[in-house]
């Protein structure tokens with residue numbers, strides 16, 4: 487996913503100074519909720535600004551070691567999250583139960599191994615346009631694959647859009663090859679991010695919460711450069727999101743402000759700018 491497409495889909499963000507996260511619990515979501523029927527869109531001005539603390543990043547600990555490398559198992563789940571003091575809990579999708587996902591820290595030239603597991607519900611959280619490339623039936627509505635944005639990653643682990651998979655790898659896209667992903671980290675120390683990349687539905691999966699930071703860190707270099715560290719290093723992940731009054735994520739069912747356009751419903755929108763600024767998972771912290 488390019489920067490342009492990210493912003494174009496209202497996911498403003500993911501650009502940062504560095505990283506973060508938050509935790510939650512699972513719950514169910516219905517198709518009616520996805521379509522937005524009978525739900526009132528939240529007026530963002532009803533949310534008081536700067537009342538919630540800015541969450542700090544959580545760094546993911548390895549699940550263990552495998553083939554002599556640090557190994558992570560990371561589950562994608564649906565959970566509830568408090569995005570603002572005055573907003574009911576928001577149902578989200580995320581990695582390891584948090585929004586944004588937990589930060590993965592690695593070192594230059596030290597390969598890590600990751601198994602990404604789809605444990606999401608069978609219905610999508612947001613309105614799915616099944617008329618676009620890759621989203622047509624019989625492809626399952628809930629499909630995922632993870633791409634490390636900016637990573638110099640071998641093809642088998644790069645999260646090709648058609649390498650998607652469903653819960654338990656029961657269904658897999660035509661370019662799926664393996665469960666175990668390898669990230670060699672053969673590049674300069676930097677801040678990257680990982681995100682969903684499934685064909686025809688990336689915009690929705692990322693908007694739903696499937697994104698997190700990935701830092702390739704060289705502590706010796708950081709120290710030599712005098713970079714902030716410890717509590718002085720505050721990763722910031724800035725995203726735009728809109729909500730319903732019930733706390734749910736709002737996503738346009740059809741293109742907004744485009745009268746006269748004939749489109750299916752739901753329909754993908756050329757672009758969408760949400761109305762609140764979310765930093766590390768909190769609205770106007």
Ligand SMILES: [Cu+2]
Nearest residue numbers: 487488633635
């Ligand atoms: Cu990307």
